[in-house]
Amino acid sequence: MGRRKLEIKRIESKSNRQMSFCKRSKGLMKKAKAISILCDVDVAVVIISNRGKLHEFSSTNSLTGILQRYETHVEAEIQAAEHSKYSSMTTGELLEETERQLEKTNADGLTVTDLIHLENELQTSLIQIRARKTHLMLESVKALHEKEKLLRKEKKHLEKNRARMKKNRKVNEMSDLPPQRVTLSFF
Structure with missing residues (x-):
C-alpha cells in the first residue's frame, strides 16, 4: 500500500491540525539538521505556532x-540591485540621472552625508562602467588574437599550396622538354 498524494490545504479538524503540526515540524527540524550536516551549511528554522x-x-x-x-x-x-540599475547606463545617462535627482531633491537642502552618499553611488557606477568597458575591450582583443591565429594558419596553408603548385609546374615543364641524349662513356 503506497502513499497517496495529499492535497495541500488547511486541515479543518483542530486536533488533526495540531497532530500534523507536531509531526511535520519535527520532520522539518530533522531535515534541517540533515542538510546542515550533509552539505556543511548553516541552517536556521524558526516556527511560531498558532498558539x-x-x-x-x-x-x-x-x-x-x-x-x-x-x-x-x-x-x-x-544595494546591488540599485547599483545595477545605474551600471547599465552610459556615462552621459548616468550624469543626467544624477542631475535629475539633485534637481528633484533640491541639492541645497541635502546634508553632507546625503551628498557623500550620492558621490559614492556615482563613483561606484563609474567603476562598474569602466570595468564593463575594460571587459568588452579585453573580449575584443581576444577575438582579434583568435582571428590573427586563423589568418596565420590560412597563410601557412596558402604558402604550402603555392610551393606545391610551383613544384608541379617545374615537373610539368621538365616533362614537356624533349628527351636529351645521354652518352655513356666507358674507359
Missing part, C-alpha cells in the same frame, strides 16, 4: 548570528 509557541533550530550555536548574516545579505542585494 504563539516558538520552535527553532540552528545548525550553529547562534540563531541570531545566522539571522544577522541573512539581514546583511538582503541589504547587500538591495
Whole structure:
C-alpha cells in the first residue's frame, strides 16, 4: 500500500491540525539538521505556532548570528540591485540621472552625508562602467588574437599550396622538354 498524494490545504479538524503540526515540524527540524550536516551549511528554522509557541533550530550555536548574516545579505542585494540599475547606463545617462535627482531633491537642502552618499553611488557606477568597458575591450582583443591565429594558419596553408603548385609546374615543364641524349662513356 503506497502513499497517496495529499492535497495541500488547511486541515479543518483542530486536533488533526495540531497532530500534523507536531509531526511535520519535527520532520522539518530533522531535515534541517540533515542538510546542515550533509552539505556543511548553516541552517536556521524558526516556527511560531498558532498558539504563539516558538520552535527553532540552528545548525550553529547562534540563531541570531545566522539571522544577522541573512539581514546583511538582503541589504547587500538591495544595494546591488540599485547599483545595477545605474551600471547599465552610459556615462552621459548616468550624469543626467544624477542631475535629475539633485534637481528633484533640491541639492541645497541635502546634508553632507546625503551628498557623500550620492558621490559614492556615482563613483561606484563609474567603476562598474569602466570595468564593463575594460571587459568588452579585453573580449575584443581576444577575438582579434583568435582571428590573427586563423589568418596565420590560412597563410601557412596558402604558402604550402603555392610551393606545391610551383613544384608541379617545374615537373610539368621538365616533362614537356624533349628527351636529351645521354652518352655513356666507358674507359
